[in-house]
Amino acid sequence: MASFDVESPWTKFIDDSLWKEVFLEFCKDGCFSEALIVWQRYLKEMREWMREEVDTLQQIVSLIQQVVSVDMSKLWAALQLLELEVLPMAFAKDPLSTISMCTTWLKSLAAVLELQQPAEFPSNALKALSVVERVMHSLIEECVTPAETAEVAHILMKTRVDSEDVNDFMGELNVYVKNLREMEKLRSVYECPMTYAKYTVETVESICYLILERVRSVHLIKGNIERYAKPYMIEHHLDFNRTLYNYIIVETVESICYLILERVRSVHLIKGNIERYAKPYMIEHHLDFNRTLYNYIIKVSSKCSASVGDSNPWDERCLAVAEMISCRGLRCEALIGIARRAHPPWSAPLKKAIQMMLDDRSLDNTMQTRLRYECDFAAFAQVMMRYAVPMATVKMCVQSKQIFMAAIDFVFREVEVKTDPLERLQDALTIVDLSQKIKAGIINRTDCITHFAIFSIRHGKEEDGFTLLIKCLTHLDETERAIVMKSIIGHVVVAVNSPITSRNNDLRLRKIGAAICILERFAEKNDDNVQLLMKLRAVRDLQVKYSLIVRLNLFDDDELKVALLKEFSDDNVQLLMKLRAVRDLQVKYSLTVRLNLFDDDELKVALLKEFTRSLCKELLINVEVAFDVLLECAVAHNDALSSLQFAQRALADIDQPSKHFLDSLMHSCCAALVMMARMAEEKDVEPGLALVPTRTVANIGDQKQSFAALVRLERRQEEI
Known part of the structure; x- marks a missing residue:
């Protein structure tokens, strides 16, 4: 049986530096069950990651959002990962930020589930939103020691776990879950499904009326009352007889009044019909005149909410009725109801009526603000609907930043509406400006432009380069x-x-190219920007020319740069030795080997030297360091010949070598002489001596008169 304790080899099945990347890649690919396994194998490392990095939970939730927006079926495995492992650690680290993030995300998730899976709503949303509740119960059940109990108590206190105050995050989430539970009961027990928005505006009594109205056949009414309406009244402590009486009087009398109001179709006859017939009927049956007209307007405008505004005849009818409401506040409320249900673009009479109401200085500021909100939302929706964004999605955009950004991305991609990307950007900026009036803080103009710029980098064509990015930045003020x-x-x-x-x-290369383009064309030429430009160019060249993937912080650490250079040089010195071995096999034994690149050792050394010098230039390393690394690698691999050749070329290329470098050079040459002497003894060969002109250690500054005795053993036989 497998064991997953600290001593188990399972904990080492991934290298320590890769477990985080593997976990995030699993999440990015939607493999949440596999991600859960990685998390459980590396609990200690995960706790450290969660504790040390600020946005760990945000990273995981963002990846989950990306996956479930494409495949909602993977949501439940993702929630299991959050429930079992991620959220308990997140609550232990920072309860307040965790509950705020969870509430915001889960509420937007509930709206998406209601939209995409209406047949399973509210059960699916209830299962998702109650994840925090389950985590809290799990924390309580699993604490054993007094210290653990105290820690859990602290979490419960900070999050206000039992709150139902909608002004704090936990209370807001608890109320949402409570409403979903009640909706689930209405759906499963009373067979009365409804949307969350509808449930929040209904009262217990009005829901009872909906249950009563569900059947139309007379012979089914009694059974419907006994089976559904009566149990609902008992559960919510409604008086059975009084509720039925109110339903008969209010609903029936008002519905008859509505029939009277609807008797005429012509708009110019509506006022006369109200004065002559509807008003006397209301007086007779003790109906509030203004309230009844208001209820009628809301009912009619709700029925015709799917009609396009500028071709909707019901708007004029509702407006004509609204003019008869004497109470200014209720008339404004009626206009808000008409505007809220009207489909943009609005009809001319509706625009005129709303403008007149806004111009009324005696109107209450609160009502004026609400009416202005409807105007701004209609303008916002009208721009969005040019790009065929559904009205339901438009309403969700102002509730969730994720959905809003998805809509902006959709606008950027819609080439069929407007072919010019900059015109689509202008529409997106208009949407952003209007969204600020509706709900501040969703996204600002500069964020939108940045998003467009990154979008153009990501989706731009290679042949176009960064033309669109340059145009976008050129049109902006400083x-x-x-x-x-x-x-x-x-x-x-x-x-x-x-x-x-x-x-x-x-x-990655394209993003680097874009940043280089921006720094070259637009950025201020200060030290920071110049340094960043040099580093980005070096990163790009290292990836393109040498297939070396490095990060920017490499250039701030000389030890890391030298280590990378040593690794690179070590590999190439080994290759040089293999090429010599191949040549020896060809010469001695007439073997044909595929690696017959060069027969000239000096040519190989020269190529390796130039390759290393070029790499040093990209790494912003001094050329002395390059030769120092080459000499060290040659000595480490007992390659005496390369060591001497590197030394000779170093003295030829470096005009003013440092004292430290010359000492290192002499050390390498001495080591090479020892190696060649040992090789000569083993092969029974008498070495020859030769002098190679170079610079002396004593006179570093004098380039012409500096010579030192550098001994080079000549091979007497071609085989050595």
Whole structure:
């Protein structure tokens, strides 16, 4: 049986530096069960990751959002991962930020589930939103020691776990879950399904009326009352007889009044019909005149809410009725109801009536603000609907930043509506400006422009280069351009410093190219920008020329740069020795080997030297360091010949070598002489001596008169 304790080899089945990347890749691919296994194998590391990094939970939730937006069936495995492992650690670290993030995300998730899976609503939303409740119960049940109990008590206190105050996050979530439970009961027990928005505006009595109205056949009414209405009244402590009486009087009398109001179709006859017939009927049956007209308007406008505004005849009818309401506040309320249910674009009479109401200085500020909100929302919806965004999605956009950004992305992609990307950007900015009036803080203009710039980088064509990005930045004023450039550069820096996979290799290069383009064309030429530009160019060249994937922080650490250079040089010195061995096999034994690249050792050494010098230039390393690394690698591999050749070329290439470098050079040459002497003894060969002109250690500054005795053993036989 497998064991997963601390001593188990399972804990080492992934290298320590890769477990986090593997976990995030599993989440990104929607493999949440596999991600759960990785988490459970690396509990200690996961706790450290959760404790040390600020946005760990945000990273995981963002990946879940990306996956479930494409495949909702993977939501439940993702919630299991959150419930069993992630959320308990997150609550232990920071209860307040965790509950705020959970509430915001889960509420938007409930809206998506209601829209995409209406047949399973509210059961699916209840299962998802009660995950926090289940986590809290699990924390309580699993605490054993006094310390654990105290920690859990602290979490419960900070999150206000039993709150039903909608002004705090936990209370808001608890109320949402409570409503979903009641809706589930209405659906399963009383067979009265409804949307969440409808449930929140209904009262217990009005829901009872809905249950009573569910059947039309007379012979089924009694059975419906006994089976559904009566149990509902008992459960909610409604007086059975009084409720039925109110239903008969209010609903029936009002419905007859509505029939009287609907008797005429012509708009110019409505006022006369109300004065002559509807008003006397209301007086006779003690109906409130203004309230009854208001209820009629809301009922009619609700029925015709799917009709397009500028061709909707019901708007004029409702407006004509609204003019008869003497109470200014209730008349404004009626206009708000008409506007809320009207489908943009609005009809001219509706625009005129609302403008007149807004111009009325005696109107209450609260009512005026509500009416202005409907105007702004209609303008917002009208721009969105140019791109065929459904009205239901438009309403959800102002509730969730994720859905709003998805809608903005959709606008950027819709080439059939407007072919010019910059015109689509202008529409997106109009949407953003209007959204700020509806609900501040969703996204600002510079964020939208930054999102467009990154979108153009991600989806731009290779042959177009960064033309669209340049046009976008050119059209901005200096203040906006500076903010957008800073955001783009920050995004690229994060991307460069993130783990790379084969899928984002090309995109990484494109992002680096975009950042270089911005720094060259638009950025201020200060020291920070110049340094960043040099580093980005080096990162790009290292990836393209040498297939070396490095991060920007490499250039701030000399030890890391030298280590990378040593690793690279070590591999190439080994290759050089293999080539010599291949040549020896060809010469001695007439063997034909495929690696017959060069027969000239000096040519091989020269190529390796130039290759290493080029790499040093990209890594921003001094050329002395390059030769120092080459000499060290040659000595480490007992390659005496390469060591001497590297030394000779170093002295020829470096005009003013340092004292430290010359000492290192002499050390390498001495080591090479020892190696060649040992080789000569083993092969029984008498070595010859030769002098190679070079610079002396004593006179570093004098380039012409500096010579030192550098001994080189000549091979007397071709075989050695």
